[in-house]
Amino acid sequence: MKKIMVGNHAVSWGVMLARAEVISAYPITPQTTIVEELSVLCADGRLKAKFIPVESEHSAMACCIGASAAGVRTFTATSGQGLALMHEMLHWAAGARLPVVMANVSRALGSPWNIWGEQSDSLSQRDTGWLQLYCESNQEVLDTVIQAFKIAEEIRLPVMLVLDAFFLSHTAEPVEIPEQSLVDDFLPRYQAEFRLDPKDPHSFGCLSPPEYFMEFRYKMQQSMLQGKEVSRRVDEEFGGSFGRKYGLIEAYRCEGADLILVTSGTIASTARVVVDSLREKGRKVGIVKVRLFRPFPKEELWEVLRDAEKVAVVDRNVSFGVGGIFAHEIRAAFCNEKARPPIFSYIAGLGGRDVTPKVLNDMVYQTYERPEPEEQSVWVGMRS
Amino acid sequence: MSEQIIFKREEDMPYHAISFAPMTWNKTGSWRYLRPRFENKIPPCHEGCPAGQNIEGAMVLIGKGKVLEAWELFKEENPFPGVCGRVCFHPCESSCNRGDFDEAVSINALERFLADASSRQGRRLSRTLEKREGKVAIIGSGPAGLTCAYHLARMGYEATVFEALPVLGGMLRVGIPEYRLPKKVLEEEIDQILELGVKAEVNVRLGEEFLLSDLKEYRAIFLAMGNHRSKRLGIPGEDAQGVMSGLEFLKNINLGREVVLGKRVAVIGGGNTAFDAARLALRLGAKPFILYRRTREEMPAFLSEILEAEEEGIEISYLVSPVCLIAENGRISRLECVKNRLGPPDEDGRRRPVEIKGSNFMLQVDQVISAIGEEADFSALPKTVKTQENAVLTDERGATKHKGVFAGGDIIHQPRTVVHAIGSGKRAAIFIDCLLKKRKWEDLFEALRIGERGSLSMRRYLQEESLRLPLSLKTVSLKDLNLDYFDYKKRSKMPKAQISKRLGSFAEVNLGFSEETAVAEANRCFNCGVCNLCDNCYIFCPDVAILKQGEEEPNVIDYDHCKGCGICVEECPRDALVMEEEGK
Numbered sequence: 032m033k034k035i036m037v038g039n040h041a042v043s044w045g046v047m048l049a050r051a052e053v054i055s056a057y058p059i060t061p062q063t064t065i066v067e068e069l070s071v072l073c074a075d076g077r078l079k080a081k082f083i084p085v086e087s088e089h090s091a092m093a094c095c096i097g098a099s100a101a102g103v104r105t106f107t108a109t110s111g112q113g114l115a116l117m118h119e120m121l122h123w124a125a126g127a128r129l130p131v132v133m134a135n136v137s138r139a140l141g142s143p144w145n146i147w148g149e150q151s152d153s154l155s156q157r158d159t160g161w162l163q164l165y166c167e168s169n170q171e172v173l174d175t176v177i178q179a180f181k182i183a184e185e186i187r188l189p190v191m192l193v194l195d196a197f198f199l200s201h202t203a204e205p206v207e208i209p210e211q212s213l214v215d216d217f218l219p220r221y222q223a224e225f226r227l228d229p230k231d232p233h234s235f236g237c238l239s240p241p242e243y244f245m246e247f248r249y250k251m252q253q254s255m256l257q258g259k260e261v262s263r264r265v266d267e268e269f270g271g272s273f274g275r276k277y278g279l280i281e282a283y284r285c286e287g288a289d290l291i292l293v294t295s296g297t298i299a300s301t302a303r304v305v306v307d308s309l310r311e312k313g314r315k316v317g318i319v320k321v322r323l324f325r326p327f328p329k330e331e332l333w334e335v336l337r338d339a340e341k342v343a344v345v346d347r348n349v350s351f352g353v354g355g356i357f358a359h360e361i362r363a364a365f366c367n368e369k370a371r372p373p374i375f376s377y378i379a380g381l382g383g384r385d386v387t388p389k390v391l392n393d394m395v396y397q398t399y400e401r402p403e404p405e406e407q408s409v410w411v412g413m414r415s
Numbered sequence: 416m417s418e419q420i421i422f423k424r425e426e427d428m429p430y431h432a433i434s435f436a437p438m439t440w441n442k443t444g445s446w447r448y449l450r451p452r453f454e455n456k457i458p459p460c461h462e463g464c465p466a467g468q469n470i471e472g473a474m475v476l477i478g479k480g481k482v483l484e485a486w487e488l489f490k491e492e493n494p495f496p497g498v499c500g501r502v503c504f505h506p507c508e509s510s511c512n513r514g515d516f517d518e519a520v521s522i523n524a525l526e527r528f529l530a531d532a533s534s535r536q537g538r539r540l541s542r543t544l545e546k547r548e549g550k551v552a553i554i555g556s557g558p559a560g561l562t563c564a565y566h567l568a569r570m571g572y573e574a575t576v577f578e579a580l581p582v583l584g585g586m587l588r589v590g591i592p593e594y595r596l597p598k599k600v601l602e603e604e605i606d607q608i609l610e611l612g613v614k615a616e617v618n619v620r621l622g623e624e625f626l627l628s629d630l631k632e633y634r635a636i637f638l639a640m641g642n643h644r645s646k647r648l649g650i651p652g653e654d655a656q657g658v659m660s661g662l663e664f665l666k667n668i669n670l671g672r673e674v675v676l677g678k679r680v681a682v683i684g685g686g687n688t689a690f691d692a693a694r695l696a697l698r699l700g701a702k703p704f705i706l707y708r709r710t711r712e713e714m715p716a717f718l719s720e721i722l723e724a725e726e727e728g729i730e731i732s733y734l735v736s737p738v739c740l741i742a743e744n745g746r747i748s749r750l751e752c753v754k755n756r757l758g759p760p761d762e763d764g765r766r767r768p769v770e771i772k773g774s775n776f777m778l779q780v781d782q783v784i785s786a787i788g789e790e791a792d793f794s795a796l797p798k799t800v801k802t803q804e805n806a807v808l809t810d811e812r813g814a815t816k817h818k819g820v821f822a823g824g825d826i827i828h829q830p831r832t833v834v835h836a837i838g839s840g841k842r843a844a845i846f847i848d849c850l851l852k853k854r855k856w857e858d859l860f861e862a863l864r865i866g867e868r869g870s871l872s873m874r875r876y877l878q879e880e881s882l883r884l885p886l887s888l889k890t891v892s893l894k895d896l897n898l899d900y901f902d903y904k905k906r907s908k909m910p911k912a913q914i915s916k917r918l919g920s921f922a923e924v925n926l927g928f929s930e931e932t933a934v935a936e937a938n939r940c941f942n943c944g945v946c947n948l949c950d951n952c953y954i955f956c957p958d959v960a961i962l963k964q965g966e967e968e969p970n971v972i973d974y975d976h977c978k979g980c981g982i983c984v985e986e987c988p989r990d991a992l993v994m995e996e997e998g999k
Contacts, residue, residue: 128430187430187431225429225431225433233434233435234433235431235432236433237432237434238432239432246422246425247428247432250425250430
C-alpha cells in the first residue's frame, strides 16, 4: 500500500510498524508532527504503546532509558536544541547499552534563532556512542526506523536516524507502507538479556571504578565497529523482505569518475540531478551518499573514492575551527592510505539555505579548476 | 556477607555495568561522611513554661485524642493544670514559634481542656507506695507550697503543709475571684494533692501559732507564705471607713464574708489585683472605675484582664494619682486626685508619672479600693534566713542561708505569677530530695534544665540516670522548621459568657474548648524539635535507610545503608533530626 505522507509521519508509521512499546518525547519544531502522529496512533489503538509526555528532552531520554532498561522497545524523536539538551542522557543510554531508537529532524542550533535544516545538531553528538544514519527520502526514513530497531537490539547500542528539517520532515512523498506481518517477521519482539525486574533485582549502571571502566568502554567500541557489519546485513535482509535497500553508502554514477561529490541527506537528491546533467555533458562526475556516519564506513568509502582524481565533500554543517565535518572525517580516515585523492571541502546550506543545482554545479567546476584543495573549507552559495 | 566478584579478563565481564550479587561486602553506609541522627530539641513553649510542662508532648497526645494521657503528662510536672489553664499568663504562648507564622497555639486553653476532661471522667492519680525517710514542713498552701508538697509526696516523703488561713490554696483561693477560677476546680486539684498523703493544718500562722524552731522533727522546711500584705497609699485619710485594700476585698469575698460597698467604687492601681477587685465590685452591683497613674502601655495587669474589664464597661482613667481622701461623718465621700504626664523611664524601664501642678480635681466616691501592690511579712523569720528588698535570698536551688530551709513563690526574687510559684515549688522538691538523700546536686541543672530560662524537668529527675537521654541544648526557632509542611490556620478562640450573663454573677467568664476544637487546635502545634512519628523521613529516604519499628514506635536509622545525603534532615518539618560529621 502506498500513502502520500510527510517525512515526519513516515517516522511515526515506521515506529508503529516496529511495534514500539514505550514512546516518550517532547515536541519541538520541526519534529512536532512526529510526536503528534504517534500520540494519535497510540490514542486510537493502532499502536499499543505507553506514550509518556514529559517536560523536557532530557526527561524524554531519561524516560526512554528507564523503559529500555526494563526490556521494552523504546522510541523518541527530537531536533536541534532538544537534542542538545539530551546530550548527557545520550551518553548514558549508549553506556548502559540500551537499544533506544531516536529520530532527529536535523536543525540548526541557535543562537541566532533558526528552525531550519542543518546537520550541526546530530553531528555534535557523534561521540556519544549512538549509531547515526542519514536519510534521503521519506521512504528511506520509514524503512530506516524499522532497520534501526533491528540493528540497535542486536549490538545493544542506541541508533539515531537523521532527516533534514522541512526538506523531508514537512515534504510529502509517496511512501510504500510495508505489510505488518512482514515487518513482524523481520523484526521480532525485543528480548533483552538483562532487564529491570523487581523479581530478579540487579543494580544497573552501578559505579565502575578505574579497574573496570576501561573494559566497558572497550566493549562499546567493539560493538560499535561490529555495528557496521550488522547494519549492512540488516539492510540486505530488509532488501530481501521488502525489495528496498540503501547500503551503508551509496555510489551513484561513479564508474570511471574523475571527480566524486560526497553528500548526505537531501542534498544527495539534488546532486543526482546535477550529476545526470554533467554526465550528459561528458563530465565524468559521480556522487557518493553517506548514509551511515557512525560507525564511520571508511573501507566502503575508500573502495569507491580511491580511484577518483578529486573528491569534493559537501557539508551542511561546520565544526568551528576545522570546517566541514564529513570532509574532515574522510581526510582523517584516509590519511594512512598512500596515493589518496585530494579532498576538497565545501560548506553549503547552513541554517536551511537552499543548496540548488547551481550551487553544486559551481562546486564541481571550482574543484575541476583548482589543482589543490584550499587549506580551509570553501563556503559556497554566500550572499554576494 | 556475600563474596566480592572479581573479573580477571575483559571477556568475562558483562557488556554493561550490572550487579550479580549483593553489595553486602561493601555496604553503602561506608560512603557516608555526614551522619543524620534523631534528636529531640527544646521547643520554645516548653522552655518558656516556668513550671516546665511537657507542652509539645501534650499537644501530640491531644491531637491524637489521648486527652487523659496528656493530662498525666502535665501532672508529672504540675499539680495544677486546671488552675493554670485558667489563670496562667501563659509565657508558653508568647514563646510559641507559631506566633511568628500566624498565631500562637492556644496552649493555655488546651491545658484547661485536658484538666476539665480528666475531671469530668473522675480521673485520679495513684498514690505512691514507696515510703522515704524524712518529714518536710511547708509553710503556706499557695501554688508554691502545694506543688512542693505534691512532688515530695509523689517521691514518698511525708509532707505537712501549715496554712495561716482557714482554707488551703493561698492566693489561688483568696486572691483570685470565682469568675476567673471557680473554687470547685481549685478544690479538686488540692484534693488530689491531699489524696497522695500530704498532711495539712489550717489556722496556724508562722510567728503566732508556731515558729520555725518548733519544727525540729522536720528535716527540711519550705517557706512559701506569699505576699499577703497590701502596700499603703501613703496619703491623708487612708484609714477612714470605706477604704480597703484590694487583697482584703478579694479575700473577704472569697471567704464568703459580707462586704458592703457603696455605688461609686474607686479602684486605685493597674495590676491584676486592681482589675480583679473592680470586676468583682461590678458583679456585686457597684459601679467601679479604675484610676491608674500611668497609661495603658505601662499597666502591669494581663492584657486579657484589661480587655475583659473594658468589655464589661468598667471605666479606666489613666494618668491620675490620688492625693487625699476626704471623709464625711466618718466615712469616705470624696477623693482628691491630680493629673499626671509621663516623664523619663524609671529603673524598671516604664515611664514615670510626673504630677501636673494645679490639675487637682475631686471625685465623689462611696468606696476606695487600693491595689498598688503587695509585700511579704518576714517578721517571724529567724535572722539566719536572709532577706533583702522584700524577698528571701536563695541560691539556684531555692535554698536559703539557713541549712535545710528552702523558699519559693512570691517571697523570693522571681516574677510574682502562679506558674513561677509552681516552678519554684517543684525546684524545692527536687533539691530537698537531694538534701535528704545526701545526693550531690551541682550536676543536676545540666541534666534537668529545659532550655535557658530556668525550667527543670521532674520527669527527667525521676528517671534512672542511666536511662536519661542526653538533653539537647538547642531551642528550636521558626527558621529551623521546614515551613513548606504547614498551612496557615487561625487560632481557635475561647468561647466566653455573654456580658449580660457575667454581671451579677460569679460564673466563669471563659467557657473552655469543645473536644473537637481542642483536637484541631492541638494539631496546629508544629511540635517544634520533637519527632511526632510523621514518617516524612521514612517517605523521603532514597536509600530506604529509615526503618519502621512498628506503630507508635520511633523510627531508627539503618547506618549500614544510610549514605548521609541529609534529605531526612532537610525534609523533617520540625527539626527533630541533626546532621553530624562522621566519626565524631
